[in-house]
Amino acid sequence: MRLRRTIQAALTACATLAASAGLVAAGTGSAQAATPLPSRVFAPYFESWTGQSPATLAAQSGAKYLTMAFLQASAKGSCTPYWNGDTTKPVSSSTFGADIATIRANGGDVIPSFGGYTADHNGTEIADSCTDVNQIAAAYESLVTTYDISRIDLDIEDNSLTNAAGIDRRNKAIKLVQDWAAANGRSVQFSYTLPTTTSGLADNGLAVLRNAIGNNARVDVVNMMTFDYYDGATHDMAADTQTSAQSLYNQLASLYPGKSPAQLWGSVGITEMVGVDDYGAAETFTVANAATVYNWAVSKGINTLSFWALQRDNGGCPGTAGNDSCSGIAQNTWDFTHVFAPFTGGTPATNDFSVAVNPNSGTVAAGSSASASIATAVTSGSAQSVSLSVSGAPAGVTATVTPGSVTAGNSATLNVTTTAAAAAGTYPLTVKASAPSGTHTATYTLTVTGTTPPPPGGLANGGLETGSLAPWxxxxxxxxxxxxxxxxxxxxxxxxxxxxxxxxxxxxxxxxxxxxxxxxxxxxxxxxxxxxxxxxxxxxxxxxxxxxxxxxxxxxxxxxxxxxxxxxxxxxxxxxxxxxxx
The missing domain is CATH 2.60.120.260 (Galactose-binding domain-like)
Structure with missing residues (x-):
């Protein structure tokens, strides 16, 4: 988000260069796994560099959930994130820890956000700055354990949208964190906050999601910045929000063909800029617009409703565009928050998964072997560790699963071997997949036929030209x-x-x-x-x-x-x- 670039850049330039405790001191590893966010959440951005207390503003405004902006490296090339890149504000309980505890005690939570326009422009967004995927993942994991959070937001715009190496590192790190979370009984979501047009994401935003799919990194929420269209037109900001979001829905349906309409809408997020945005009066989001967007968001069942920024939700500077501390329109303090706050509701998505065997049947001669792929997928919530086993093999048949445990979203192999003594017949083999959320099964139908006489010389499939292992x-x-x-x-x-x-x-x-x-x-x-x-x-x-x-x-x-x-x-x-x- 571009609005705060001047103030944030100045703060970053003036930050103390003496390194503070940083990640080593931050992550305790002993905290309890966080409570997942509600299935519908209003979480306006909080400008963390202002010196204000997020807990105080949350209580005053009625915004129980906040998106905390922004985390970035202090200098390009660093792998250590700080709040606003300020080395005096490390990821530690001493920085915002007490505020976050108060927000939770009042029934809310926070979503830390990496990136933002300044970091994305200057190369200090963590995945642009750091070239080590493992260190990026470690930074994310430290953030999770330090503050006990259940979602990380990644604000990717400007130069970060064209940094192919950074995009790939970021998504690889997301995958590592998701596997770590599943193995440690944690629920960690990732949201991507991306610029939009009135026709949905531009191709560079879609490229971020395509790369995530290629890296098997789950993106839980795609959060559109429905402002700063930069097209020279005067906008009905509420109408364009709906048009943009419908286009995003269509794009997500193409990227994730296995998701239902409810799941697709449930992965959409919207971030408005209240009042006059930094493009100017042609893009003015009014309180009346907020009411329209609220009713539409509830009807569609989107996941996240947000705006930039909590400190702007007041009428202190009518006629001013893009001010960090006021909306630029005549309004009462907290008007926008009071419209959007009731959006938060529902229950956290329940973790669940599916299991399937492909192909789901095979025919082998006694003494031969077969194999099939076991696919697991996250159907709701977060990925879990799934234990796999197989039963139902008759005498003379051995069936195993390798590996015996995967993170939901990954695959394993069903291996079936038979001896010459295996009786001809058809046998259902049951693949059992168990996780903390429950158990699912899939069936592989094995047909054993009589033994095949050996060819002259005794060796079969010596050139492997059947394309399969059997009888190896x-x-x-x-x-x-x-x-x-x-x-x-x-x-x-x-x-x-x-x-x-x-x-x-x-x-x-x-x-x-x-x-x-x-x-x-x-x-x-x-x-x-x-x-x-x-x-x-x-x-x-x-x-x-x-x-x-x-x-x-x-x-x-x-x-x-x-x-x-x-x-x-x-x-x-x-x-x-x-x-x-x-």
Whole structure:
């Protein structure tokens, strides 16, 4: 928001350079998880650099919830946020802590906001300033634990809208914080406050949201600044608010096709600038406009109603545009607040999630394997830690889920292996997903058919050209890949970790007491090719390119051997292709 840039810049320039306690002293880690905000909340911006008490103004005005503006780095390149970039105002209980406690005691709360026009223009918005995603996330987490807040607002405008690296870092940090919150039983929302046109967000604002989707970062509220259109027109500010918001709704419906109309409207926020904004009298938001917007906001079920700024909600300077301390129109003190304050209501969104298996069925021959993706998604509230398990596997069938726990919004893999003794039939496997909010299930229908006779030479799918693993089975991470390949379209990937070699195997039955040679093309560090069981032989190589390995062996009395490819602990993936026994 542009209005306060001159005053804030002056305060920042005059800030004491001696570093105060900062993040290290701020986060206690022992505070209780915050109470989520109501599903509808009125939270006007509070100009935190004025020296006024937010608790006092909240009590005087009747605005129980406040959006606290702004947090930013003291200098470009720093990873430590301060209120207004002033190093004498760190994120700590000594700065606004008592005010926030009083606001909560009176039934309200605060939403700290990062950025703002000055920070976004000067490069001191935290994600523009700091190039370390982990430190950005740590700053957000420290803010959460220091003040026990449940929502962080990110005011992104001016140069921050074109800083692609900063946008990406910010969204990656949001994702880290959301995973941290889920693992620690906290509810943390993120809102993006963005400039708008009368036709919704411009493409640079949409790009911020597209990048968030690409980083799997959940954006709970998109808060439009319905002012400063800069188009030279005279505006009906209430009518343009509704037109802008309907356009935003349509944009969000395209970005988030899985959301219902109620969920889409429930993720919309509106911020007005009361009175005469800094563009001038052509953009004047009146008390009558406020009543119109209030009734519309209630009817649509939007999430957040706000305005810039609480200190402007008075008639102390009629005819003045863009003043930090008054609206520029004739009004009573707190007129706008009294219109909007009843908007706060409803209950906090209940945390919930969904689970699905894709594909939800598979057919395998006894002795073969299959896999499917398990997808989880946040359906309301915040992401939680979800424990995953599977049941219903019959004799001869093993079903597992990897990993066994994810943050809602992430995926896992259902792995199904069968032995030759598995009875033919159709079996429903139940995937169970459990979180603090409750349990959901999804079904995978497994069909087992009779065993497939081995091909000449005993080895099936040696070139992986079926595009699937079967009848190979692998430790976690093993897969069919399209690159690198030795020939054809597919190859086998074995995925060693610090705790496994990543072994992929296939059991074959050959003639008893007969000499054979296993061959295959391999690539990677410590790539092992061999047989075990009825015979034991192997060889290995380390190569950045494809290398052919040959393993002579002699079968035992039953002719059965297990062919394997694996790497070595912690040495990276290895690949194999064009396996044959001759």
């Amino acid at each position: 089975t692998c430790q976690s991470g093993g897969a069919v890949v399209t690159a690198p390949v030795h020939s054809g379209s597919y190859a086998l990937q074995a995925a060693p970790t610090e705790s496994q070699t990543g072994e992929c195997t296939q059991t074959v039955t050959l003639k008893p007491n007969t000499s054979y040679t296993l061959s295959g093309w391999v690539q990677g560090n410590y790539a092992y090719l061999g047989v075990s069981g009825g015979a034991n032989a192997s060889t290995w190589t380390s190569s950045t390119g494809w290398t052919k390995l040959s393993v002579p062996f002699t079968t035992g009395a039953n002719g059965t051997v297990t062919v394997y490819l694996h790497g070595w602990y912690g040495q990276g993936n290895v690949y194999g292709d064009d396996f044959a026994i001759g």
